Amino acid sequence: MKTTSIMKILFLSIFSFLSICSFAQYDLVIVGGTPGGIMSAIAAAKEGKTSVILERTNHIGGLPANGLGATDIATRGATTGLFLDFINRIKLYYTAKYGADSRQVKDCSDGFHFEPSVGEIILEQMLAEHKTKVTIHKMRQFDVSEKNIVMQNDRIEKIYILNRESQQREEYTGKIFIDATYEGDLGAAANVPFRLGREGKDEFNERGAGIVYKYWGGTEGAGTTFQGDNAVQSYNYRLCLTNNPANRVEVKKPLSYNREEYISLIEDVWTGRHTGVQMQQVTAAMLEENRKHIQKGNVSKIPGDVWGIAKITNMVPLPNAKTDANNQHMAFISTDLPEENWPWPTSSWAWRDRYALRLRSYIQGLIWFAQNDKALPEHFRKAAKEWGFAKDEYTDNDNFPRQVYVREGRRFEGMYFFTVKDATEVAPGQRPPVHTSSVTASHYAFDSHAVRKREPNRIHLDGFLSYPSQVYTVPYGVIVPKTVDNLLLPVPVSGSHIGFSTIRMEPCWMALGQAAGIAASLAIDKQMKVRNITVEDLQSILIDQQATLIYFQDVKPGSPEFKVIQIMALRGYLPAWQAKLGDPIDAETIGSWEKLSGLKVNAEPGKTSRGDALRDLYQKLE
Known part of the structure; x- marks a missing residue:
């Protein structure tokens, strides 16, 4: 009996040992095959470092490989580096395949608009050029649990990952760990403090903070309190639709279809009601007149209203007669599904998978309703039915995107906390505050989607808003935790809900990933904590890699003066x-530069060019 017990214990020990597959140590262990994670690996590879990317799905690329083909950037050229490399490769792809004068090249908009499959191809191509340094493991899931992370003296030593195909646990050891997930799962497991929901206006005095009801394109309305809460902005899927009959797949009625979820759309279509600022000038009489107008076979005549599938999806053209179909900003009901996603950031993958199926069913049901419900005008349904899923996209997933568009997960509290002031001009016509530790410039509006479903007598959905920003600089500290010594967070960055709402775009995430890869390499080489690296060293490498750290309208990457100007x-x-x-320098500028540097500027007012004077001063300072 005693011998049997010993043998049983020995067997279980051996089984337990074999059930955890140990993998080689890497310089960087990257959780999340998002563009931010991919650029981290590529940037580190350029510095001679090895990486492993652990991606939960069977495809790398995150949202650009899952429908986000209309790149979200307000000022082209604000963000460059590896992001610009990606964009340039997109254009080269279409040019090589279809010809420089093709419709596809025109529709790719200099590489900023692309099909999901092409986005994935290009990212795979970029990684393949560093295959000796970058290892990619797909179908690898990290679960937030203390049993899946080993920490010692504020450092992550190893993590455990579930191989979703073999159902075995795998062990990954690295020198630096990078959380490139949209949710922030690795950072949470490492106990980095994070925020969820919306700060109130009283905390940082931010525009758009807290509870806001706002006409799209207009001002705040009734119900706005600016109070904080725990609400998370809504998610959806970025659909790839087409009206090309040869490549169009019909949207089918989902098994769990619930007509009641969509019936409020009926009156919106018949009357032309929407959430845009134009509604301020629309009267009840105008809405009823529009109903009669539509009954005669006409389309809506309410200012700002749209017809057909565009009533429920905002569509941006992509090459090959496809669209990036996002949530319709001017609709009370669209592809976003507010409220139900609130638990996502901190929930298990089992819960997330159930929500993903629910969201998919909801969106397919919405499209089917718009195309088939007989309570809607016949000519509206006919117009909506011109569109369907693209047959040649997501061919292993019934032509539906594989990943939920997680607009916002955990927001960590790092060495720097990014808020609205960081992307707002300090005075009319001037820049926002310039961060001397900048690792990228970026630009997008303060943009957040709804947190609640339709409510009676509201002008829009709670939290659905946009406010203008200016091209800004992003400090290194937003990706650096205060305590964990070998962890970087280039995707779930440090910021308020509204501050995060402008950073949370793929171009910026790619740039922050690039910075993270270089910072990790420097920390390894210098044997120091990631928060203690010399930022000037990081910036110098970034600039050499054509990354824009501060944006200028008249000096672009590739210019001989680029590095001098940036620094x-x-x-x-x-x-x-x-x-x-090229302009002659004036006496005021000379005085300003001398005061700033404490050095004599060798320049003659009105004769010496600003460029010559700046180069001379730069050489002295260096």
């Missing part, structure tokens, strides 16, 4: 939007 501007020598290197 001197971050030091405060060029506060304006244009460097004007």
Whole structure:
């Protein structure tokens, strides 16, 4: 009996040992095959470092490989580096395949618009060029649990991952760990403090903070309190639709179809009601007149109203007669599904998978309703039915995107906390505050989607808003936790709900991933904590890789003066939007530069160019 017990214990020990597959140590262990994670690996590979990317699905690429083909960036050229490399490769792909004068090249909009499958191809191509340094493991799931992370003295030593195909646990050891997930799962497991929901206006005095009801394109309305809460902005899927009959797949009625969820759309269509600022000038009489107008076979005549499938999806053209179909900003009911996603950031993958199926069913049901419900005008249904899923996209998933568009998960509290002021001009015509530790410039509006479903007598959905911003700089500290010494967070970055709402775009995430890969390499080489690296060293490598750290309208990457301009501007020598290197320098500028540097500027007012004077001063300072 005693011998049997010993043998049983020995067997279980051996089985337990074999059930955990041990993998080689890497310089970087990256959780999440998002563009932010991919660029981290590529940037580190350029510095001679090895990485492993652990991606939960069977496809790398995150949202650009799952429908987000209309790149969200307000000022092209604000973000460059590896992001610009990605965009340039997109254009080259379409040019090589279809010809420089093709419709596809025109529709790719210089590489900023692309089909999901092409986005994945290009990201795979970029990774393949570093295959000796970058290992990719797909179908690898990290679950937030203390049993899946080993920490010692504020450092992550190893993590355990579930192989979703073999159902075995795998062990990954690294020198630096990177959380490139949209949710922030690794950072949470490492006990980095994070935020969820919306800060109130009283905390940071931010525009759009807290509870806001706002006409799209207009001002705040009734119900706005600016109070904080735990609400998370809504998710959806970025659909790839087409009206090309040869490549169109009919949207079928889902098994769990519930007509009651969509019936409020009926009156919106018949009357033309929407959430845009134009509704301020629309009367009840105008809505009833529009109903009669539509009954005669006409389309809606309410200002700002749209017809057909566009009533429920905002569509941006992509090559090959496809669209990036996002939530319709001017609709009370669209592809977003507010409220139900609130638990997502901190829930298990089992819960997330159930919600993903629910969201897919809801969206398919909405489209089917718009195309088939007889309570809607016949000519509306006919117009909506011109569209369907693209037959040649997501061919292993019934032509439906594989990943939920997680707009916001955990937001960690890092060395720097990004808020609205960081992307808002300090005075009309001027820049936002310039961060001397900038690792990228970026630009997108403060943009958040709804947190609640339709409510009676509201002008829009709670939290659905957009406010203008200016091209800004992003400090290194937003990706650096305060305590964990070997962890970087280039996707679930540090910021308020509204501050995060402008950073949370793929171009910025790619740039932050690039910075994370280089920072990790420097930390390894210098044997120091990631928060203690010399930021100037990081910036120098980034600039050499053509990353824009501070944006200028008249100096682009590739210019001979690019590095000088980037470094001197971050030091405060060029506060304006244009460097004007060819202009003669004036006495005021000479005085300003001498005061700032404590050095004599060798320049003659009105004769010496600004560029020559700046180069001379740069050489002295260096």
